[in-house]
Amino acid sequence: MPEPLDDLDVSVWRGTASGGAYQSFVVPTMESQTILDVVSWIQQYADPTLTYRFACRVGMCGSCAMMVNGRPRWTCRTHVRKVLQGRKVQIGPLRNLPVIKDLATDMDPFFDKWVAAGGAHRPSATRHEPIPPVDPAQPARVTASAGIECINCAICYAGCDTVTGNSDYLGPAALQRAWTLLNDAKHDGRAAIFDAVSGHGGCHNCHSMGSCTAFCPNDLDPMSAIAGLKRETAKRFWRRGGS
Amino acid sequence: MAGERRVRPGRAHPLWLAFVLHRVSGLALALFLPLHFWVLSYALTAPDQLDEFLLFAEQPLVKFAEFGLVFLLAVHAFGGLRLMALEWLPWSAPQKTLAAGAVGAALFLSGTFFLQVI
Numbered sequence: 505m506p507e508p509l510d511d512l513d514v515s516v517w518r519g520t521a522s523g524g525a526y527q528s529f530v531v532p533t534m535e536s537q538t539i540l541d542v543v544s545w546i547q548q549y550a551d552p553t554l555t556y557r558f559a560c561r562v563g564m565c566g567s568c569a570m571m572v573n574g575r576p577r578w579t580c581r582t583h584v585r586k587v588l589q590g591r592k593v594q595i596g597p598l599r600n601l602p603v604i605k606d607l608a609t610d611m612d613p614f615f616d617k618w619v620a621a622g623g624a625h626r627p628s629a630t631r632h633e634p635i636p637p638v639d640p641a642q643p644a645r646v647t648a649s650a651g652i653e654c655i656n657c658a659i660c661y662a663g664c665d666t667v668t669g670n671s672d673y674l675g676p677a678a679l680q681r682a683w684t685l686l687n688d689a690k691h692d693g694r695a696a697i698f699d700a701v702s703g704h705g706g707c708h709n710c711h712s713m714g715s716c717t718a719f720c721p722n723d724l725d726p727m728s729a730i731a732g733l734k735r736e737t738a739k740r741f742w743r744r745g746g747s
Numbered sequence: 748m749a750g751e752r753r754v755r756p757g758r759a760h761p762l763w764l765a766f767v768l769h770r771v772s773g774l775a776l777a778l779f780l781p782l783h784f785w786v787l788s789y790a791l792t793a794p795d796q797l798d799e800f801l802l803f804a805e806q807p808l809v810k811f812a813e814f815g816l817v818f819l820l821a822v823h824a825f826g827g828l829r830l831m832a833l834e835w836l837p838w839s840a841p842q843k844t845l846a847a848g849a850v851g852a853a854l855f856l857s858g859t860f861f862l863q864v865i
């Protein structure tokens with residue numbers, strides 16, 4: 505018989521775009537409990553008006569990210585016992601994004617920046633042409649493959665202080681996507697990507713603080729992807745004689 | 748207020764600390780440099796006062812502050828090298844560890860040598 509565990513002292517952000525405050529809940533401890541379990545328990549047993557977002561519950565969809573004790577995390581794969589401070593957990597909406605209600609943020613700016621960074625795939629051939637073979641071991645493909653496991657959870661975006669300081673900055677996820685496409689032999693928009701990522705909100709805003717890489721739940725490395733964009737855009741700049 | 752509404756993100760990871768160290772050391776050096784040139788200018792305008800100052804600079808406390816200055820300079824220089832390597836050399840993680848290890852070992856050896864010489 506496992507020892508009965510103490511209840512959790514959970515404070516959850518309640519509010520809308522115009523303001524709000526943290527509200528306390530006492531939540532029973534359970535075995536293998538995740539932060540998403542805690543939020544779901546509150547919504548089911550304490551306050552059905554609590555708003556939050558999730559879908560897959562297995563770390564695939566990227567919809568459940570929240571601030572947990574000050575760090576952006578995927579809540580469905582974050583075990584309570586890993587992040588507990590005493591008996592306390594603080595759960596808030598993702599940073600750097602407007603709040604819709606409670607723990608649900610408006611993801612539009614995040615996805616708009618994906619598109620703005622040239623993140624939509626443009627095929628280099630039509631379906632009527634033969635499929636060009638791609639060698640998985642080829643260096644450019646290895647570089648591209650390094651970033652394709654992104655689930656768009658916006659944890660890197662919420663963790664980035666450069667995004668906080670400059671709302672035009674495209675952010676780690678969008679720039680990593682651009683870097684992936686730039687190295688993808690089947691993508692046909694390289695010039696557009698170069699223009700998108702070397703502009704005002706582009707890769708050169710990055711200060712290499714590395715929170716994106718430190719916080720990414722899938723162990724991706726957006727900071728190095730952005731460094732790749734910095735190198736390639738700089739090389740292109742000099743090749744064109746500095747224009 | 749955004750600051751009250753949201754929790755500030757935990758940042759205490761090595762990459763972020765390296766960033767802060769680089770920034771703060773740069774700022775401190777930028778504050779120091781004008782003072783440094785101002786004192787140097789005494790060599791031309793008021794040599795007596797410069798001598799007085801140099802005497803004052805012999806005190807242990809000032810010597811200790813000089814150590815801090817050298818530390819800042821070293822931190823800032825290596826921070827810059829780190830940043831340039833990070834952004835311009837597409838090294839893999841083991842390569843970075845090796846490079847950092849090599850610099851560390853070289854510093855240790857040359858430091859020991861230096862301490863024996865003086």
Ligand code: FES
Nearest residue numbers: 561565566568580
């Ligand atoms: S609910 Fe899908 S990633 Fe957490």
